[in-house]
Structure formats: C-alpha cells, structure tokens
Amino acid sequence: MATIYQVSDLAGVSLATVSRVMNNNAKVSDKTKQKVLDAMKELGYRPNATARSLASNRSDSVGLLVPELHGPFFGQMMGGTESELRDAGKHVIITTGHSDVDKEVDGIEFLLSRNCDALILHVEAVSDEYLIELHKGKVPIVIINRYIEEMADRCITLDNALGGYLITKSVLEKGHREIAYISGPKWKDDSNQRIKGHKKALEEFNVPFNEQLMYQGDFTQTGGCDGLTSLLDAGIPFTALVCGNDEMASGVLATARQKGMDVPKELSVTGFDNIIYASLLFPTLTTIDYPIRQMGHMAAKLVLKEVYDKKKLEIRHQFIPKLVERNSAIIV
Amino acid sequence: MATIYQVSDLAGVSLATVSRVMNNNAKVSDKTKQKVLDAMKELGYRPNATARSLASNRSDSVGLLVPELHGPFFGQMMGGTESELRDAGKHVIITTGHSDVDKEVDGIEFLLSRNCDALILHVEAVSDEYLIELHKGKVPIVIINRYIEEMADRCITLDNALGGYLITKSVLEKGHREIAYISGPKWKDDSNQRIKGHKKALEEFNVPFNEQLMYQGDFTQTGGCDGLTSLLDAGIPFTALVCGNDEMASGVLATARQKGMDVPKELSVTGFDNIIYASLLFPTLTTIDYPIRQMGHMAAKLVLKEVYDKKKLEIRHQFIPKLVERNSAIIV
DNA sequence: TTAACATAGTTAAGCGTTAAACTGATGAAA
DNA sequence: TTTCATCAGTTTAACGCTTAACTATGTTAA
Numbered sequence: 001m002a003t004i005y006q007v008s009d010l011a012g013v014s015l016a017t018v019s020r021v022m023n024n025n026a027k028v029s030d031k032t033k034q035k036v037l038d039a040m041k042e043l044g045y046r047p048n049a050t051a052r053s054l055a056s057n058r059s060d061s062v063g064l065l066v067p068e069l070h071g072p073f074f075g076q077m078m079g080g081t082e083s084e085l086r087d088a089g090k091h092v093i094i095t096t097g098h099s100d101v102d103k104e105v106d107g108i109e110f111l112l113s114r115n116c117d118a119l120i121l122h123v124e125a126v127s128d129e130y131l132i133e134l135h136k137g138k139v140p141i142v143i144i145n146r147y148i149e150e151m152a153d154r155c156i157t158l159d160n161a162l163g164g165y166l167i168t169k170s171v172l173e174k175g176h177r178e179i180a181y182i183s184g185p186k187w188k189d190d191s192n193q194r195i196k197g198h199k200k201a202l203e204e205f206n207v208p209f210n211e212q213l214m215y216q217g218d219f220t221q222t223g224g225c226d227g228l229t230s231l232l233d234a235g236i237p238f239t240a241l242v243c244g245n246d247e248m249a250s251g252v253l254a255t256a257r258q259k260g261m262d263v264p265k266e267l268s269v270t271g272f273d274n275i276i277y278a279s280l281l282f283p284t285l286t287t288i289d290y291p292i293r294q295m296g297h298m299a300a301k302l303v304l305k306e307v308y309d310k311k312k313l314e315i316r317h318q319f320i321p322k323l324v325e326r327n328s329a330i331i332v
Numbered sequence: 333m334a335t336i337y338q339v340s341d342l343a344g345v346s347l348a349t350v351s352r353v354m355n356n357n358a359k360v361s362d363k364t365k366q367k368v369l370d371a372m373k374e375l376g377y378r379p380n381a382t383a384r385s386l387a388s389n390r391s392d393s394v395g396l397l398v399p400e401l402h403g404p405f406f407g408q409m410m411g412g413t414e415s416e417l418r419d420a421g422k423h424v425i426i427t428t429g430h431s432d433v434d435k436e437v438d439g440i441e442f443l444l445s446r447n448c449d450a451l452i453l454h455v456e457a458v459s460d461e462y463l464i465e466l467h468k469g470k471v472p473i474v475i476i477n478r479y480i481e482e483m484a485d486r487c488i489t490l491d492n493a494l495g496g497y498l499i500t501k502s503v504l505e506k507g508h509r510e511i512a513y514i515s516g517p518k519w520k521d522d523s524n525q526r527i528k529g530h531k532k533a534l535e536e537f538n539v540p541f542n543e544q545l546m547y548q549g550d551f552t553q554t555g556g557c558d559g560l561t562s563l564l565d566a567g568i569p570f571t572a573l574v575c576g577n578d579e580m581a582s583g584v585l586a587t588a589r590q591k592g593m594d595v596p597k598e599l600s601v602t603g604f605d606n607i608i609y610a611s612l613l614f615p616t617l618t619t620i621d622y623p624i625r626q627m628g629h630m631a632a633k634l635v636l637k638e639v640y641d642k643k644k645l646e647i648r649h650q651f652i653p654k655l656v657e658r659n660s661a662i663i664v
Numbered sequence: 665t666t667a668a669c670a671t672a673g674t675t676a677a678g679c680g681t682t683a684a685a686c687t688g689a690t691g692a693a694a
Numbered sequence: 695t696t697t698c699a700t701c702a703g704t705t706t707a708a709c710g711c712t713t714a715a716c717t718a719t720g721t722t723a724a
Contacts, residue, residue, distance in 0.1 A: 003680055004681065005678095005680075005681095008634050013703075013704090014701075014703065014704045014705075015680095015681080015682090015704085015705090015706095016682080016683075016704065016705080016706095017681080017702085017703060017704080018681060019681070020683095020702095020703090022681095023682085024714065025682095025683090025702095026683095026702085026703095027703095028702070028703085029701090029702065032702075032703080046441055046444065046445055047445065047680085047681080047682070048386075048445060048446070048447070048679090048680050049442075049445040049446050049448065049681090050382055050385045050386045050391075050445075050447045050679085050680080050681090051386050051679070051680030051681040052680075052681055052682075052712065053382045053681090053709095054382045054386050054679090054680080054681070054682090054709050055423075055680075055681040055682040055683085055708075055709055055711075056681075056683085056709085057682095059382075068411065069407055069410040069414055069426075070404075070407035070408050070410070070411040070608075071407060072404065072407075074407075075401055075402035075403060075406075075407050076402050078401040078402070079400065079401045079402040079418075082401055082427075082428060086428075091424050091427060091442055092422075092427070093412075094401075094425075094426040095414075095417055095423060095424070096414060096418075100704090101706085106534040109378060110381075110423055112378065113379065113380060113381070113382075114381050114382065115381070119661075126584075145665055175478025176698095178458075188549075221612075233538045246482045250609065250612045250708065253612065254611070254612055276402075277582065277609045277612070277613075279586070280553075280585070280586055280609070280612075280613055281580045281609075281613070281614065282611055282613065283614075302665065311679085333709055335709095335711085336710065336711065337710080337711095345673075346673065346674050346675075347674085347675090347710095347711080348675080348676095348710090348712080348713075349674080349676065350711095351674090351711070351713080352672095352712095352713095354711095355712085357712095357713095358672090358673095358713095359670095359672065359673095360672070360673085361671085361673095362673065364672075367679085379710085380709090381712070382709090382710080382712055383679090383709070383710035383711040383712090384684060384711055385679095386680065386681085386709090386710075386711070387678080387708080387710075387711040387712040387713085388679085388711075388712055388713085388714090389677055389679075389712095412683080459669090486696060518674060524671050552719080554684075638711080650719090660711090
C-alpha cells in the first residue's frame with residue numbers, strides 16, 4: 001500500500017503538503033494540489049485511517065452499540081443511523097451488547113478503544129450511573145431508547161407510557177373489560193413504561209388491574225406463545241390480550257391458531273412497535289407505531305450536530321407513538 | 333486516558349515489558365507481571381487499539397460488508413458471523429454496500445483503511461474481476477453467497493439452483509402445471525440460479541416454460557405485490573405462483589387477500605429463504621430453508637482458520653437448501 | 665574458572681499520519 | 695528602501711504502541 005511518503009516523493013513536495021491536500025485545511029496552490037492529486041491517483045493511494053486516527057485523535061467514525069444484530073427492530077434503527085451518517089461522510093462501527101452487563105461494557109470499551117468520535121448506545125443492562133460516568137468522559141455519548149435525567153440532552157426516547165396507554169385505551173374503547181397483558185422483562189425500562197401506560201388506561205376506565213392476567217414475557221415470539229398458554233391455563237377469562245411488543249403478539253397469533261381460537265372474534269390481540277411484518281400477519285396486527293428508524297436518524301443527527309459541528313440541525317429528543325388500527329382487535 | 337508509558341512508570345519497568353505483559357508473547361517473571369497488572373488496574377488502563385494496530389499491522393477485527401442492515405435476511409447473517417468471531421475474541425466492523433458499485437467499493441475501502449485482518453463480503457454489484465483482484469491483495473477475503481471459480485476456497489454459498497429446483501418440483505408434484513414465477517433482479521446471481529432450478533424442474537415434468545408467466549421483481553415485498561397484479565392482468569391463467577424469495581411471497585399473500593383471492597385454495601404460493609416470519613404469515617409459507625445464519629457462522633470460521641490460525645476448524649463451502657412445506661401450497 | 669547459554673529486561677526504531685513551528689519568497693505600505 | 699504581512703511550503707516532533715536488537719544477570723557444565 002502506498003503511503004503519503006511515496007505520494008510526496010512522486011509529486012515532489014513534502015509530506016505536509018500532501019496531508020494538506022488531503023484534508024484541505026490550509027492554502028495550497030492549485031498547481032501543487034494538482035500535482036499531489038495526480039500522484040495519489042497514479043499510486044492508487046488510500047489514506048491509512050489507523051495512522052490518521054492516531055495522529056489526529058479523530059476517526060470520522062461513530063460507534064453504535066445495539067443489543068442484537070438480527071431482528072426487525074434493531075435493523076431499522078441501525079439502518080437509520082447508518083444512512084444519516086454515511087450521507088455526512090462518516091462511518092459507523094457496530095457492535096453488540098446482548099443485554100448483558102459484561103458484554104455491553106466490553107462493547108463500549110471496544111468502541112472507545114477504536115477511537116470513535118462519538119458513541120450511540122442502545123444499552124439495557126448497564127446502570128444509569130455507569131452511563132453518567134461515561135458521559136463525563138471526553139467521548140460524546142448518545143443514548144437511544146432510555147431516559148436519564150442527568151444527560152437528558154443526549155437521550156432520544158419514545159414516550160412508551162403514552163404508547164402503552166394508547167393501545168390499552170383503544171382496546172377499552174372497543175368494550176373490552178377483561179384484558180390480559182403479556183409484558184416484556186421487568187428489568188427493561190420501556191417494558192415498565194408500557195405497563196404503566198396500560199394501568200393508567202385501565203384506571204381511566206375504572207377497570208381494576210388484575211395481577212393474574214399479567215404474564216411476564218421476554219419480548220420474543222416464544223415468549224408470546226408461552227404467555228398465551230399460561231394465561232389460558234390460569235383459567236381466568238379475558239377477551240383481549242395486550243402484548244408488550246409485536247414479536248410476542250406474533251407468537252400469540254400463531255399459538256392461538258394452533259389452539260383453534262379465532263382471533264379477533266374470540267380474542268382481540270394487540271402488539272407494540274409496528275415492526276415490518278405486522279401488516280403481513282393474519283390477522284393484520286393492531287399495534288403502536290414505534291418510529292425507530294427515524295429515531296436512529298435522529299441519534300445520528302445529534303452526533304452530527306454535537307461532534308461534527310452541523311449546527312443547524314434540529315434535534316427532537318422525544319418521539320410520540322401512534323396507534324395503528326388493523327384487524328387483530330375488534331369490538332367485543 | 334492512561335498510556336502504556338504511565339503504566340510502565342508506575343510499575344517501574346520499561347514500555348516493552350508492559351507491552352509484553354499485555355500480549356504475553358515473551359517471558360516475563362510472575363513478579364514483574366503482577367506489578368504491571370496492578371499498575372494497569374490502578375490507572376484504569378485500556379490499550380489504544382488504533383496505536384496497536386498501526387504498530388503491529390493487525391487489528392483483531394474483521395470487516396463485514398452487507399447490502400443492508402435491516403431486513404430479516406442480513407440480520408441473521410450478521411448475527412451468525414458476529415457471535416462466532418466474538419467468541420474468539422475478535423471484533424466485527426460492519427458496513428453496507430446498498431447493492432451499488434460505488435458504495436460497495438467505498439465500503440470495502442473503508443474496511444481496508446481500518447486495517448481489518450480479513451473481510452467478509454456479501455456484495456452484489458461489484459464485478460468478479462474486482463473481487464479476484466482484491467483477493468490477490470494481502471488482506472484475506474471471504475465471499476458469502478456468491479461463487480467465483482478463481483477463489484472457490486473463499487466462497488461460502490448455497491446451492492440456489494437446487495433450491496429453485498426443489499420448490500418448483502414440490503409444486504409440480506402437487507399437480508400444478510400452470511405455474512407463474514416472480515423472480516428477483518436479473519443481475520443477481522442467486523436470482524438466476526433459482527430460475528435455472530425452476531426451469532430444470534419444469535423440464536423434468538415436461539412442462540414448457542412460458543415467458544409470459546414470468547415477472548421480474550426486486551426481492552422486496554412491493555415487488556411481490558406488483559408482480560401478482562401484473563401477472564393477473566396479463567390474463568394467462570395459473571394455479572401456482574413461485575416467488576424468488578419470501579419477502580416477495582409475503583407481498584403476494586397480502587395482495588391476494590386484498591383482491592379477495594383465497595390462498596392456497598385458488599392459488600398456491602411459495603417463497604424462498606424461510607425468513608423468520610415465514611411461519612407467521614397466513615397461510616404459513618411453504619418455502620426453501622436458507623441456512624443463512626449458519627453460513628454467517630461458517631464465513632467467520634473460515635476467517636478464524638485462515639487468519640487466526642485455528643487450524644482444526646472444518647469448513648463447509650456449499651450449503652444445501654431444504655424444502656419446508658407449510659400451508660401456502662396445496663394439491664391442485 | 666570460564667565459556668556458553670538462558671532468562672528478564674531495556675533501548676530505540678519504526679508504523680503512517682497530523683499539525684505546530686518554522687523558512688523563504690513576494691508584495692504592499694510607510 | 696525598509697518593514698511587515700501574507701502566502702506556500704518544509705521540517706520535525708508527536709500520537710501510543712510493537713518488536714528487533716541489545717544488555718545485564720544469573721546458571722550450568724566442562
């Protein structure tokens with residue numbers, strides 16, 4: 001691989017001049033610049049990002065940590081972030097945390113050790129304190145999908161409580177009163193916020209919350225399957241089943257079909273997230289739209305603004321969920 | 333951030349000794365080693381990967397290029413590759429190509445400029461020649477989902493032709509003779525291989541191939557919607573519709589439902605890939621299983637074997653597709 | 665006693681850039 | 695004509711680490 005040294009040699013100028021042409025951060029005459037560019041082309045020169053980063057302490061790349069690489073949700077988020085940053089000539093380094101403290105910390109350290117200019121984190125296991133501490137360091141942090149008071153200006157969140165409220169309210173408005181709920185893991189904040197919204201809606205309609213109609217799932221399809229089975233086995237009747245996310249709802253739909261239950265006639269089912277295939281399920285899923293792709297975009301914009309001086313970008317910190325009515329929930 | 337220098341200072345040894353403790357690649361007495369480790373801990377030392385990589389010309393990270401970050405297919409592939417490499421203490425740097433020559437080249441150059449120890453590529457737009465040329469360079473390349481004779485030992489592929497054959501054969505065996513086909517883009521190799529298999533099956537059953545029952549889609553849901561509409565408009569009757577992939581098939585199912593067609597009674601539909609939600613569609617989709625996650629794993633293993641000297645790993649270059657019969661295709 | 669040889673550690677030269685400090689030439693103002 | 699900026703380039707010291715070459719200090723065996 002050609003180095004800047006060979007380029008400078010061929011062009012008959014000094015190292016520094018080549019560096020200046022590359023970064024165009026100082027005056028270089030057009031004639032000299034052309035000589036350098038020609039030499040670069042001739043040698044097929046490609047700057048060594050590692051050396052650059054070491055010398056300049058920038059890397060033109062942003063670290064992105066997500067729980068998982070697969071799944072409809074994070075794919076959208078990564079896609080949004082990546083496209084925004086790429087348009088700005090920045091690159092993204094993606095790694096995973098698997099919702100595990102050690103792995104999340106490990107991932108963050110990896111990104112830091114790679115000299116990322118900023119970090120965009122979707123972390124679930126690590127503590128608020130850890131993040132606040134991290135935030136005090138010199139690499140800017142953006143948190144997605146989690147709200148931390150002390151660094152509110154670096155958080156991009158969805159109003160999960162509102163979403164939880166809206167979906168349950170829509171079910172209540174259809175006349176349901178016996179409403180079961182399959183939640184996400186209790187230790188996840190978004191999961192709890194959704195439950196909070198759910199309870200608020202119940203309260204508003206004077207429906208007492210029944211702990212026995214609540215099943216704690218894990219946000220996966222299987223969790224939905226198990227949840228439905230468990231709730232049915234408990235023997236307490238319900239006409240609607242609100243799920244903490246779409247993946248669990250899809251599990252519920254599949255299991256219900258297996259058990260010969262007719263959704264929505266015998267049981268109304270709802271989801272949360274509006275993942276890409278929510279409209280392809282049968283019946284099509286009534287859910288809450290989670291604009292995760294836009295949030296991914298916004299996280300990137302926040303980085304562009306804070307780190308790369310794109311001052312005019314407008315940042316929106318909280319996103320609003322919207323009800324999407326389809327066919328899986330009907331009037332009782 | 334603490335540097336190796338400060339660690340050596342605190343431990344009262346030289347730079348080199350610290351470096352040796354980190355990499356344990358030379359004899360250091362236990363006593364000295366402990367002093368160094370203590371000093372590291374005290375300073376919260378974290379090695380600077382950039383400097384390391386510049387000095388050693390290794391990076392302990394593998395570049396991964398995929399067309400898109402979202403979508404059920406690539407998510408699985410990335411997940412497989414990442415988990416395998418991570419278990420081996422290696423990291424993955426992911427970037428995208430968007431099936432566009434310039435972007436793919438740009439992505440590859442980015443990965444090269446980051447000093448990746450190897451590249452795993454799922455590229456579609458770049459030419460074979462380009463890849464062969466790349467392969468001659470000093471960074472090892474693994475190609476996933478594309479077969480190139482000249483670098484066959486670096487390709488991990490699925491027998492797409494066999495898959496195409498199997499799915500069409502299964503439809504033929506159900507008695508269908510008027511079979512429409514929605515293909516992927518003509519310029520994608522896997523797309524063509526699937527068509528090839530399709531034709532072979534037709535031939536075997538003495539069913540003439542009818543160009544008018546062929547629609548070229550783009551592997552997206554929308555492509556499936558448009559395809560069905562277009563084929564119906566053409567007015568040539570067909571009892572089965574074979575789709576080049578599951579996403580298009582899901583579009584077909586949705587459109588068919590909209591048009592009031594009963595799948596599978598009026599029309600049998602099949603997909604290809606067996607994406608995560610194929611079993612959640614209604615009707616559940618008969619398709620070809622594409623073990624993309626395992627292939628992602630295998631690509632990682634190939635890298636581990638070739639680059640990181642894990643000699644005993646067994647590599648499998650070609651994967652075999654399997655028919656998955658569900659409810660979207662029935663006897664005519 | 666000494667040569668031969670490990671062993672444990674140090675020194676210093678890179679790796680490919682950036683960027684601060686410097687040089688020399690040109691030209692305009694005093 | 696001198697002075698002082700300005701401009702276009704150069705020199706050189708980092709950046710934080712690895713590693714080849716070297717030194718010092720035993721240890722062993724003849």
